Amino acid sequence: MDFDMGEGVAALRGELRALIREHIPTDFLGAFTSDPADLETAQRFCRLLSDRGLLCMAWPPEWGGRGASAWEQTVVREEMWAHHEPRGAQYMGVNWVGPTIMRHGSAEQQQEHLPRIARGETIWCQGFSEPNAGSDLASLQTAARRDGEGWLVTGQKIWTSYATMAQWCFLLARTSKAERKQQGLTIFLVPMSAPGIEVRPIASMIGPHHLNEVFFDNVWVTEADVLGTVDNGWQVVQEVLAFERVGIARYARCERLLLWAPSALGDRWDDLPDELRARWARMLTHARRARLLAYKVVDMQNRGRVRPGDAAAYRIAVTRLDQESADVLADIVSLSNLTSEAATRFRRAVEDHWRYSRASTVASGSIEIQRILLSRSLLAAR
């Protein structure tokens, strides 16, 4: 056995950390704050990563990548999420919009979108969820109706992250009624500047830009905007969700914040109740557990032996870790009178983690859906 990712991967980790140290302010808490400078920081950082061939490492060379190994991709996910995702919303374009366009897009779509994603120039949003179609996504009602050479799209999307800043929407809409609700769905690549699109931010405890409503009122789209083939969008969606199988490396931020705590508290660490330090030690164990479960999924994918149950077990473990570690960290902060500048940075990072973690069992496939997937896998015939 060998849990060491090797020298090349360790060097990549070092390179990413050095870039973050040099180019990301120490108080950076993500691109999606009320301060526009944070988004600018992220956009600059993406261009920097792109210039160094680090933004789309996993992509094939023909599209500007270098076919990075699964473990190199893992390190990128870990370092970015641990440091509050300095790529901003670009991870969506890099992780799944680009690869999906490579697989299903026309030559024109590939030429139009892939170079811009590879340079970190475009922000995408995902037009999937609707007020009456969350976990039951195939029940969506946003409709694209034939109109001459194209379609007119009408409907409402919700919970759409980054919609206020996105230039493009990866939109799932119904193009026909069929026997099964998974049939008759089509993916459109829609410019957010198209007439008839209105974005309304939703004020939330998570922070600005994360949650929005997007209204489509007779938005004109053409054949050239269809990704793949008409009425076969569900299959593409399944692939998109597969790209997100490992998802965000939430464990990396948990582990970083947990290890930061004793240093941030200094001598006051020893004044914490024994019970709270024990909870901290327990969370470190859970962070390692979640990380190893992620590695198991990566390893299985790497060997072409993906089992949905493994991914679901990891997602359940990591989203619980996210919330439970946030609770422990919040308790640590609440019992510490932190006043120094460094300690204040820690306190703000913990508060941000706590708020964002509330959504981790809901976002990208709720924990209930993960449990259903895992139980199906457990109970399937052997």
Add this chain to the structure above:
Amino acid sequence: MNIDLSDEALEYGATVRKALESAGGDQLVQRAEDEPTARDRIVAPVLEELGAWSLDPRGSGDELEAAAALCRNAGYWSVAYPVAERICRPVDLGTDGLLVVADVRPAAAIGGLDLRWTAVAMSGRRSTVAASGPVAPPRQSAFVSDLQLAALDDDGSGDLPVAIVLPCWTLLGALDRALDLTRDYVLEREQFGQPLASFQGVQFQLTDAEVERTGVEELAKHALWSIQSGQDDPLGSALALRLAAVEAAEVVFRVAHQLHGAIGFCDETTLSWLSRYSLPLRRLPFGASGTLDQLTRHLGRSGLPGLFSGAFPA
């Protein structure tokens, strides 16, 4: 990265499982309980034939992995025999096995075995096990007896990681079995005209248990690697594994009993035996709180080695 046991170790584990099944499988623990003085004769020869007592877990990574695979499959059949403890015998004392013990009321599931034991405390202090106390009937005691120790030296710290990790592999085998039994039961047992497995309330309990079990599996492999490759702080990894394993056992056995209903407490089900004989593994040398206390004190303010070791000044 290679995060699985070697093919040889996995194959050895499969051989162990078949051999123990042929030797009696679920009957092994029942025969040991019926005839406590014969338990050495029931299990030890089978393991001897498989080369268990010549494994040297400190000698090479391959042998350590083989030992782990052996322990897991012994746990699967709940052999009620100190397999891991015998494999971990000290290299320098000529005794038959090594027991990690608590400072307060040291005990181990070695009742009725005519073997020579060494005990090691978390401080690294080694003792000769001068005598084991009287054994209550195994039905109540699961062969656990109090130990009288005679201090020997303070040279046992290096043995602690392997002596903590291998019994966790035995417990992992018991968790594997508890979930296999429960899965089969909920697929077969019908209520309200349908299998229990069709109810989401049942499915979700099963998934909670599986998340715990599979998490232990990964930590167990990682802890083994920490030992075999000389990583920083193998003891921290061992204690983290033990914490996860003991807490997982609480969830897995609670779910297994709940989903079996009343029949799961009856001796006609394997779960009843597996559950009872898992207790020494879960409680000794310390249960969940005692393990967490050990881990917390061990980690201090430096935490477990990981992605951000050394990233923050201590």
